[in-house]
Amino acid sequence: MFDNVFVVEHPLVQHKLTYLRDKNTSSANFRRLVTEISTLMCYEATRDLPLTETEIETPITSMKAKIIAGRKLAFVPVLRAGLGMCEGVLSLIPAAKVGHIGLQRDHETFEPMSYYCKLPPDISERDVIVLDPMLATGGSAVFAVDTIKKHNPKSIKFMCIIASPEGIARLSSTHSDVKIFCASVDERLNEKAYIVPGLGDAGDRIFGTD
Numbered sequence: 001m002f003d004n005v006f007v008v009e010h011p012l013v014q015h016k017l018t019y020l021r022d023k024n025t026s027s028a029n030f031r032r033l034v035t036e037i038s039t040l041m042c043y044e045a046t047r048d049l050p051l052t053e054t055e056i057e058t059p060i061t062s063m064k065a066k067i068i069a070g071r072k073l074a075f076v077p078v079l080r081a082g083l084g085m086c087e088g089v090l091s092l093i094p095a096a097k098v099g100h101i102g103l104q105r106d107h108e109t110f111e112p113m114s115y116y117c118k119l120p121p122d123i124s125e126r127d128v129i130v131l132d133p134m135l136a137t138g139g140s141a142v143f144a145v146d147t148i149k150k151h152n153p154k155s156i157k158f159m160c161i162i163a164s165p166e167g168i169a170r171l172s173s174t175h176s177d178v179k180i181f182c183a184s185v186d187e188r189l190n191e192k193a194y195i196v197p198g199l200g201d202a203g204d205r206i207f208g209t210d
């Protein structure tokens with residue numbers, strides 16, 4: 001295993017992931033579960049944010065209390081499926097900026113085709129967390145990180161829900177500085193480059209287009 005990979009083993013995440021995988025879960029419940037898992041994973045992915053102290057007054061006395069040290073964040077969901085993770089992470093960090101990268105995998109080559117990119121203009125001052133529920137071949141993740149790195153962000157993390165061993169190997173070998181947060185590393189890819197056992201097509205399940 002690569003030392004840049006962090007599997008969020010928290011029981012709440014693992015419990016919710018089971019219902020997310022279940023093919024009988026409705027789109028409405030799937031969206032809710034993606035939001036909840038993303039919120040819990042964001043808690044882990046931001047564990048290293050540095051703290052500083054500020055002077056406040058409680059109703060009892062004055063004290064020095066901890067606050068996050070002026071760190072600026074940006075979330076970059078990979079369209080479409082990454083959009084499903086936005087609500088959860090923004091509920092924890094509402095001041096973050098949000099960029100968008102639109103990618104669609106080619107059905108035969110499985111390589112991503114880019115159709116949209118809009119990033120915050122001050123992204124060079126920000127720590128970036130890329131959001132995409134599925135890390136399969138890793139083509140989309142590598143393309144997204146390549147694109148963001150051209151704008152010199154302070155750092156990049158990649159947050160997904162399910163990763164394949166192949167996707168982790170490709171993203172880690174291309175961008176060893178990018179920490180990968182996931183809820184599961186599954187067995188393998190199938191002949192259509194879907195993750196096994198996985199959860200199917202994340203975008204279709206979020207948006208009800210299957």
Ligand code: PRP
Pocket residue numbers: 078079080081082103104105110112132133134135136137138139140141167193201202203204
């Ligand atoms: C899915 C998923 C990732 C990509 C992962 O998106 O959300 O972006 O596939 O596959 P990879 O690691 O092999 O590149 P898809 O291209 O199906 O688009 P969608 O989100 O619009 O459904």
Ligand code: URA
Pocket residue numbers: 081134136193194195196198199200201202203
């Ligand atoms: N994209 C998905 O949505 N699911 C997979 O299993 C692989 C790529």
